[in-house]
Amino acid sequence: MNKQLARVSALAWTATAVMAGSIVGLDHLLPVTYVPPSLPDHAGSGVEIAMATAAALVLAPILLLWWPRRSATGTTRPESMHAWFACGASSTWLLLRGQLWVKNHPTVDRARSVEGLLLEMQLLICALGIGLLVGGAVYGLISGFRRSGRATRILAAAAVSICAIALAGSAFLRNRHSPATLALAAYREAASADYNVLLITLDTQRADHIGSYGADVATPHIDALARGGIQFDRAYSTTNVTIPSHATILTSRWMKEHGLESNFCDPLPAANITLAEVLRRAGYRTGAFTSVFILDREYSGLMQGIETSWAPERGSTPSEEAFGRAANWMESLDEQRFFAWVHSYDVHRPYAPLAPYDTLYYSGRSDDPDNLSFMNIPSMHPRPFGVTDIEYYPAMYKGETTYQDAQLGVLFDRMKEMGILDRTLIVLTADHGESLGEHDFYYSHDALYEEDVRVPMILNAPDLVPAGVRCDALVQTIDIVPTVLDLLGLSALATASGKSMLPLIRGAETPIRKRAYFEGQNYRAIGMADSTWSFIHPLKEMVPNHNVELFRIDIDPSQEQNLFYKERAVAEEYLELARTFTGKSIREGRGSKSRVPASLAQQLNALGYVQ
Numbered sequence: 001m002n003k004q005l006a007r008v009s010a011l012a013w014t015a016t017a018v019m020a021g022s023i024v025g026l027d028h029l030l031p032v033t034y035v036p037p038s039l040p041d042h043a044g045s046g047v048e049i050a051m052a053t054a055a056a057l058v059l060a061p062i063l064l065l066w067w068p069r070r071s072a073t074g075t076t077r078p079e080s081m082h083a084w085f086a087c088g089a090s091s092t093w094l095l096l097r098g099q100l101w102v103k104n105h106p107t108v109d110r111a112r113s114v115e116g117l118l119l120e121m122q123l124l125i126c127a128l129g130i131g132l133l134v135g136g137a138v139y140g141l142i143s144g145f146r147r148s149g150r151a152t153r154i155l156a157a158a159a160v161s162i163c164a165i166a167l168a169g170s171a172f173l174r175n176r177h178s179p180a181t182l183a184l185a186a187y188r189e190a191a192s193a194d195y196n197v198l199l200i201t202l203d204t205q206r207a208d209h210i211g212s213y214g215a216d217v218a219t220p221h222i223d224a225l226a227r228g229g230i231q232f233d234r235a236y237s238t239t240n241v242t243i244p245s246h247a248t249i250l251t252s253r254w255m256k257e258h259g260l261e262s263n264f265c266d267p268l269p270a271a272n273i274t275l276a277e278v279l280r281r282a283g284y285r286t287g288a289f290t291s292v293f294i295l296d297r298e299y300s301g302l303m304q305g306i307e308t309s310w311a312p313e314r315g316s317t318p319s320e321e322a323f324g325r326a327a328n329w330m331e332s333l334d335e336q337r338f339f340a341w342v343h344s345y346d347v348h349r350p351y352a353p354l355a356p357y358d359t360l361y362y363s364g365r366s367d368d369p370d371n372l373s374f375m376n377i378p379s380m381h382p383r384p385f386g387v388t389d390i391e392y393y394p395a396m397y398k399g400e401t402t403y404q405d406a407q408l409g410v411l412f413d414r415m416k417e418m419g420i421l422d423r424t425l426i427v428l429t430a431d432h433g434e435s436l437g438e439h440d441f442y443y444s445h446d447a448l449y450e451e452d453v454r455v456p457m458i459l460n461a462p463d464l465v466p467a468g469v470r471c472d473a474l475v476q477t478i479d480i481v482p483t484v485l486d487l488l489g490l491s492a493l494a495t496a497s498g499k500s501m502l503p504l505i506r507g508a509e510t511p512i513r514k515r516a517y518f519e520g521q522n523y524r525a526i527g528m529a530d531s532t533w534s535f536i537h538p539l540k541e542m543v544p545n546h547n548v549e550l551f552r553i554d555i556d557p558s559q560e561q562n563l564f565y566k567e568r569a570v571a572e573e574y575l576e577l578a579r580t581f582t583g584k585s586i587r588e589g590r591g592s593k594s595r596v597p598a599s600l601a602q603q604l605n606a607l608g609y610v611q
Contacts, residue, residue, distance in 0.1 A: 087135030095127040191282050192489030195461055196424040197339045198415075199275070199480070201249060202404060203242060203292065204348040204445060205430035207235065207456045209401050218360070218402045221409035222458070225428060229460030230469040230505055236476045236516040236529065237432045240445045240452045242292075243300050244521075245431035245477065250274045250302055250341075252481035252496035255519045256583065262521045263294055267301025273495050275481045277305030279339040282490060287338065289326040291345035292316040306341075318354070319344035319407045327414040335420075342411070346404040347434070349443050353399035360402055362395035377442060393443055394436045422462050425487060429477055430455040439559070448527035448536050449559055453518045461487065465505055473504050473511045474530065517581055526578045534559060535574040550574065 211219040212226040213233070238248045244260040251258050251272045258272050259265075268274075276286045287308040290296070296311035297303040310325050319342075326342045352358075364371070366387050373390040387393070415421040433452050435441035445452045457475060459465050464487055478498035485493060486500040499512045515530040520538075528535045534553040550564040550571050564571050 083135040086137075087131040089131075090134040091127045091131030095124065191279075191284075191337075193425075193464060193487060194337070194423065195464060195488065196337055196420060197275075197279060197284070197484060197488070198424050198426045199249075199339070199341045200408070200426065200428040201246060201341070201343045202347065202428070202430045202456070203343065203345045204432065204434045205344075205401070205404075205456060206433040206436075206451060207233075207430075207454050208451075209347075209398060210456055212458075213456065217398045219405040221405050221412060222428065222456070225408075225412075225426060225460050226458045226470075228462070228467045229426070229458060229465045230471060232457035232475050232501070232504075233470055233472045234474050235429065235455055235457030236474075236518060237430065237453045237455050238476055238478050238517065239519045239521070240432045240448060241521045242431050243294060243302070244519075246295065246300070246302055246343075247272070249429065249431070249477045249480055250276070252478050252493060252498040254478065254497055254517070256523070257497060261523065267299065268304065269301070270304065272304070273493060274302070274304045275484060276303075276339055276341070278481075278485065278490065278493060280305045280307070282488075283337065285333055285336050285338040286340075287326065287329045288341040288343075289322040289329070290341070290343035291319055291322045292343070292348075295343060316345040316348070319346050319404055320410070323407050323411040327411055330415065330420065331418055344404050344407070346407075347397055347400040349434075351393055351396035351400055351443070353396060353403050357399040357403040357406075358396065359399075361398040362392060364389055364391065366392040377440075390437070397434065397436060425461040425464060425484065426459070427480055427484065428456060428458040428460075429480065431477075446521075448518050448520055448525050450529075450534070450553070450557065453516075453527065459483070459501075459505065466507075469505075471504050474513055474516055475501055475504070476513070476516050479512070515577075519582075523582070526582055528574060528577060528581075529553060533570060533574070535571075535578070537575070537578050548575075 207213045209215045209217050210222055211217055212223040212231055237245050239245045239255050241262055243263045243265070244255045244258075247253070247258045247260045247268050248255065251268075251274055253272060255261060259269050276288070280286045286306045288295075288303055288306045289309070290311045293312050293314055293316070294300060295302060296313075297306070297309050303309045308329055310322065312321075322344070323342055326340055330338060330340065346353075353360075366389050368389055371389045374388050374392070377390070412421060415424065432445050433450075433454055434443070434445050435447060435449065435451050436443065438451050439447060439449050441447050441449075441452075455477065457477070476498065478496075479501050480498065481493060482496050482498045482500040483502060483505075485491070486502040487505075492500070501512060503510065504512060515528050518527040518529075520526070525536060525538045527537070532552065532554050534549075534551040536549045538548070547562065548564050548571075549559070549562045550567060551559040551561065552563060553559065
């Protein structure tokens with residue numbers, strides 16, 4: 001067999017391996033005992049697949065140009081060369097394509113997990129094992145297995161042994177399944193309720209600054225949303241930090257579970273399952289349109305399962321931009337069911353509403369030299385340049401809230417024009433609130449008081465959610481994912497720590513949770529609230545107040561009288577609850593280390609975030 005014929009043979013066998021693998025499907029070639037059925041983007045993009053295939057077509061012949069030139073009798077054995085080429089072609093292509101498969105797998109983080117390393121090793125073993133099987137089969141077909149002699153028997157025995165090792169590795173990895181992998185594998189059914197899902201998160205939005213919650217702030221569109229659905233009057237976030245809070249909203253996992261501890265952390269680990277991943281698996285198109293750069297795909301990692309996403313490259317943008325892009329995307333879907341996450345950053349500091357919203361709630365002069373009420377506040381951070389009137393910023397916060405509501409109205413109107421508003425399940429909430437001077441915290445959300453963690457929670461879906469209902473049961477943003485899946489008729493997510501609010505939506509009087517829990521940035525504090533008590537325990541230094549606090553929230557909703565030393569029995573009970581919830585790692589004060597580049601840290605600081 002001459003060199004030219006050898007090269008042609010190598011190319012032919014490589015092309016055959018590529019075609020066969022494409023027809024059979026990579027997920028069937030790899031051990032199915034480890035991973036769930038593949039997702040649409042499992043195997044990589046078309047460009048990636050083309051590059052891997054091209055590399056296999058080039059590399060396989062180059063790597064396999066050596067072969068036993070002559071047998072013991074001095075003649076070349078074509079069947080041996082064909083066997084080696086078939087073995088090498090299959091192994092090379094499978095290994096290259098397998099790298100894409102592992103890289104794009106939604107529940108394998110090979111850079112950070114033992115499972116990822118083991119999967120890489122398993123991929124190598126399987127590539128060699130399957131290659132040897134293919135080579136042995138080719139040799140047997142050409143020369144006849146019975147007449148092939150000792151060499152073929154050795155080759156077959158080696159192939160069987162390596163495949164046995166690969167299967168044993170599969171069984172071992174099966175026992176190392178993460179809950180996330182198993183949870184995502186369960187979603188193969190389509191939603192029984194024919195509704196789109198629109199998740200609206202209003203950054204830094206206090207519940208008590210929305211009209212339907214009793215505020216003197218104009219929010220007609222949010223109010224109408226509440227009248228057409230159910231409003232939860234005692235809804236809490238799980239933390240006072242933007243990225244960790246959104247991670248909880250999207251995964252139904254506590255901060256200590258999903259691993260994001262601050263806005264300076266690494267992206268969301270791939271082992272977490274998001275609502276978008278579940279709904280995409282159920283046949284939904286998925287999109288996310290956010291108004292601040294820290295929620296983008298690369299920085300936050302929150303876009304798992306999201307096909308189309310947009311966020312500003314730097315800083316933040318008014319919600320008009322994100323909402324408009326979301327509406328355009330919905331219009332392009334041609335009536336396909338979708339999950340959309342839209343996010344507004346309007347009411348976050350620096351509170352600079354556009355006209356005419358800047359004068360809706362303030363008619364004075366912010367730098368009035370005769371009004372120095374703002375200058376006597378030593379703990380204000382940061383001190384705004386030129387502002388002397390303490391009433392100015394709360395009024396601007398209200399103006400931003402009304403502007404944000406107007407932009408929601410534009411989005412709802414466009415959805416109505418498209419004919420999709422009445423068949424969309426809308427969930428409106430916030431990642432956290434904002435202190436506007438309460439407890440000596442000014443224009444920040446660094447604490448865990450009511451103003452920092454009490455958020456709006458409204459669900460609206462015609463014929464799916466009853467209209468005009470107000471519920472005072474205790475709920476949290478961690479309960480959103482289980483509730484959405486329950487309303488759509490999808491099975492519960494095994495990794496979720498939240499509870500479905502569906503019983504409350506249907507009028508049940510039994511509460512779904514006895515108390516709410518909230519965690520501070522980097523686990524610096526733990527807070528709890530129930531129908532009677534509110535408890536805040538700083539696990540690390542909190543400025544300006546380091547004290548453990550206990551309030552009778554039913555008679556002291558402003559949390560002004562600390563009863564921690566007076567109500568010792570209750571205090572001890574809550575201390576034990578805090579120890580139980582936080583766990584050893586948090587009690588020891590474990591905090592995340594910032595790996596954010598200096599340039600991004602400067603942007604975060606410009607937005608008011610501090611490590």
